[in-house]
Amino acid sequence: MSAESAVATPEELKARIEAGIPGAAATVTGDGHHFNAVITASAFRGLSRIAQHRLVYEVFGAEIGGRIHALSIQTQVGEPA
């Protein structure tokens, strides 16, 4: 695990998603354990929903289900504003 603080924040998740997925813009809400992310990314183009969600999960690896207890994801293809 990285040097991230013990409690995850929506701001941290947003920053990591946007850094980890090319052309991504994310809106993240959450309480430190359960999060919801709405993500628009050019990288999603041509991918199945499964593949789009995997891209997001890959940003967080083993933190999903652990430090990040639950992450709901909605994906959209597009360019960030």
Place this chain on the structure above:
Amino acid sequence: MSETNPLREEIQNAITENPVLLFMKGTPDQPMCGFSARTVAILQSVGKPFAAVDVLPDPRIRQELSALSNWPTVPQLFVNGELVGGCDIVTEMYESGELQQSLGAEAEEAPAPAPDVAQPESKPLSIEDLR
């Protein structure tokens, strides 16, 4: 690590043998997590029979399932041997009518918003049933 892995084979067999299979926390009658409850409620609303495996009795089930499916979370819905997705994707597909289509059910004219409450109905499949 490449020698035979009986548990993973059982999971793979269950996926192959059940046209609609949900891996979940708890049982359809008694879901132990909100995401599993919501997914069960959606499947019951579609009205096609489905099998369910509770991953909670043995943590290795979840571990092997995720390794097999390359998907980190539970619930996981499989249709005809293919991973469809978790709660978010199942919800989206239900609301767009794609889920009804892939399960061979008629989509309603205007699909209702995804239901929230699970109604006990389906028979849980325990990991013993896989043996």
